[in-house]
Amino acid sequence: MANDKEKVLHIVMLPWLAFGHMIPNLELAKLIAGKGHRVSFVSTPRNIERLPKVSQNLATLIDFVKLPLPKVPNLPENAEATTDVPYDVVQYLKKAYDTLEEPFTHFLESSKADWLFYDFAPFWAASVASKLCIRKAFYSICTPPFLGFLGPPSVLMGHDSSYRQKPEDYIVAPPWVPFPTTVAFRYYEIMRIVDSLSSQNNSGVADTNRFGVSIQNCDIVFIRGCTEFESEWFHLLESIYQKPVLPVGQLPSTAPVGGEDNDTWRWMKGWLDKQARGSVVYVAFGSEAKPTQDEVTEIALGLEKSKLPFLWLLRVQRGPYDPDVLRLPEGFEERIKGRGVVCSSWAPQLKILEHVAVGGFLTHSGWTSVVEAVQNEKPLVLLTFLADQGINARVLEEKKMGYSVPRDERDGSFSSDSVADSLKLVVVEEKGKIYRERIKEMKDLFVNGERQDRYIDNLIHNLKSLSKC
Structure with missing residues (x-):
């Protein structure tokens, strides 16, 4: 003081x-x-x-x-x-x-x-x-x-x-x-x-x-x-x-004072506690980035194809006046039942990233999310949408802290296969080990x-x- x-x-x-x-x-x-x-x-x-x-x-x-x-x-x-x-x-x-x-x-x-x-x-x-x-x-x-x-x-x-x-x-x-x-x-x-x-x-x-x-x-x-x-x-x-x-x-x-010990976090923690250490892909794109319907479909199918357990915080609308409500592919939730969960309400990101079951983070590259990932040693798979996110992604790519999902250079489109391959590379494959190790090396610089x-x-x-x- x-x-x-x-x-x-x-x-x-x-x-x-x-x-x-x-x-x-x-x-x-x-x-x-x-x-x-x-x-x-x-x-x-x-x-x-x-x-x-x-x-x-x-x-x-x-x-x-x-x-x-x-x-x-x-x-x-x-x-x-x-x-x-x-x-x-x-x-x-x-x-x-x-x-x-x-x-x-x-x-x-x-x-x-x-x-x-x-x-x-x-x-x-x-x-x-x-x-x-x-x-x-x-x-x-x-x-x-x-x-x-x-x-x-x-x-x-x-x-x-x-x-x-x-x-x-x-x-x-x-x-x-x-x-x-x-x-x-x-x-x-x-x-x-x-x-x-x-x-x-x-x-x-x-x-x-x-x-x-x-x-x-x-x-x-x-x-x-x-x-x-x-x-x-x-x-x-x-x-x-x-x-x-x-x-x-x-x-x-x-961590905020209070407000995190809610019903959403309790069931999430219960689900995460049952998963193997470092096996879960956490998916979230912040408070502003909203994928298109086509992008949501490819992300969902990519998560399904990856065979990895996942926790997806999906904002289906940007506020109550947003006319474009996102939907998951037909039959998706039934097919991934037990292996993946999708949550469309608020959830405590910091608590999720702290959990030992989380082994990777599919993120929009917003810098607060990046810092929270490094804080908790979670390797990054990058999928940008708005504002400064593209520049952040280039920095993370240069420093081998994150791997970007391959996309069409002109329209930004990507396939479910590229999502699945990127997730497996960063979370489990030997050739993606550099991303898992680099994020740990960077922790001291951030926290x-x-x-x-x-x-x-x-x-x-x-x-x-x-x-x-």
């Missing part, structure tokens, strides 16, 4: 309305509060209610600030996070989020904050803080390779028009990356998110512009990551941003408590040294 004679900082955190963003923000808030500093965590009422509860000893230092989300056309009632809406409605969520600028300004005026940590989506937040003489940090839960691939603010904001004119420009390493790398999107990956790269999207602001303005207007950049894992990318970012870029660690997940503590101490030291406006 902070020495009584030392300055106690007050940090306001403003994450984007996606649980893949809010949870890493909350993990960082807990680490900062654990050093005796105050955090105001700003989000909407329903999101705050759905966040994991913090422990009693930190509750007095973390204040949850609820800002009601204004209504905008085409955004359903009670939709406050990306998990509540289909993909094509997310830009309306950003439009509603942008209208929080005024109420957020009112809060910040009375907050007596020393620092504002903001995400990519509220690109307007830094200018609000500047007017109030509050220092501002761009805190990215996206990885250094993703930010490095996106490039400098001048490119992101469209000031340098010689780059990124068409989707094909995103499937090669950019010229500002001075070292050899395979880090780039596949064509099908960029085409799934190409709408977000245009200012013609329904929020009126391109995601690239949000990133560019957010980076340009901050005093310092903090990134989820560690220099020992991706040093060349940190050096690149300092070079192209021309401002301090510091790691905050991989932020391994801590070393002393290193994580040093990162937070360094973060606070920098906040204090730069805290004068």
